[in-house]
Amino acid sequence: KMQDVYQKLEEAALVPVLVIDQEDKAIPVCEALIKGGIRCVEITYRTAAASKAMRLVRKNFPEILLGAGTVLNRGQIDDAVDAGADFIVSPGFVKENVVYGMKKGATMIPGCATPGEMEQAMQLGVKVVKFFPAVSFGGVEALNLIGNVYGDLKFMPTGGINYSNMKEFLSCPYVIATGGIWMATRQMINEGAYEEITENANLAVTRKSE
Numbered sequence: 001k002m003q004d005v006y007q008k009l010e011e012a013a014l015v016p017v018l019v020i021d022q023e024d025k026a027i028p029v030c031e032a033l034i035k036g037g038i039r040c041v042e043i044t045y046r047t048a049a050a051s052k053a054m055r056l057v058r059k060n061f062p063e064i065l066l067g068a069g070t071v072l073n074r075g076q077i078d079d080a081v082d083a084g085a086d087f088i089v090s091p092g093f094v095k096e097n098v099v100y101g102m103k104k105g106a107t108m109i110p111g112c113a114t115p116g117e118m119e120q121a122m123q124l125g126v127k128v129v130k131f132f133p134a135v136s137f138g139g140v141e142a143l144n145l146i147g148n149v150y151g152d153l154k155f156m157p158t159g160g161i162n163y164s165n166m167k168e169f170l171s172c173p174y175v176i177a178t179g180g181i182w183m184a185t186r187q188m189i190n191e192g193a194y195e196e197i198t199e200n201a202n203l204a205v206t207r208k209s210e
């Protein structure tokens with residue numbers, strides 16, 4: 001199952017990170033992204049609406065690869081699994097949380113910014129980690145140096161990635177997918193700027209295959 005998720009993530013390659021304040025925005029935002037060619041979204045547990053938004057998206061878009069983001073504790077892991085998340089992301093590495101989620105059968109993608117954290121994740125059987133905040137922690141240069149050491153560890157960088165540098169990250173052999181807020185920002189979602197979101201999704205998908 002984990003391998004399956006990794007493969008779908010690699011195929012999707014682009015992961016819009018969503019901060020949803022009102023759950024009724026979840027469906028139109030995903031519609032707008034899918035229209036632009038996006039196949040995966042990550043809904044962050046930064047808002048009270050996250051849990052309901054996850055369930056709405058799972059129900060309405062059974063085909064979408066659905067991630068739960070900013071998952072910081074067991075309660076949120078439980079909720080994300082219940083909601084049908086395909087993978088669970090955290091900004092940082094907390095061993096207890098990774099173990100807890102894996103025991104529940106979840107594909108855990110913990111944030112790892114240092115080789116020490118990456119090695120701990122690898123010891124747990126994790127093969128894909130988030131690299132956050134990617135640009136601040138050395139960007140593609142850091143990923144190339146680190147990736148070269150570990151061989152089969154793959155990264156999902158986020159944090160400071162946008163249209164102008166996404167291709168650089170996607171061209172790195174150790175990068176499985178890149179995430180970011182830029183395609184559908186919190187403000188765009190709150191304002192219902194769905195055309196702009198589709199346009200950004202389109203730009204990203206086109207840029208990816210250039």
Ligand code: 3PG
Pocket residue numbers: 017069132158159160161179180181182
């Ligand atoms: C995340 O949760 O990964 C970040 O908020 C995404 O980073 P960005 O806002 O710089 O795109």
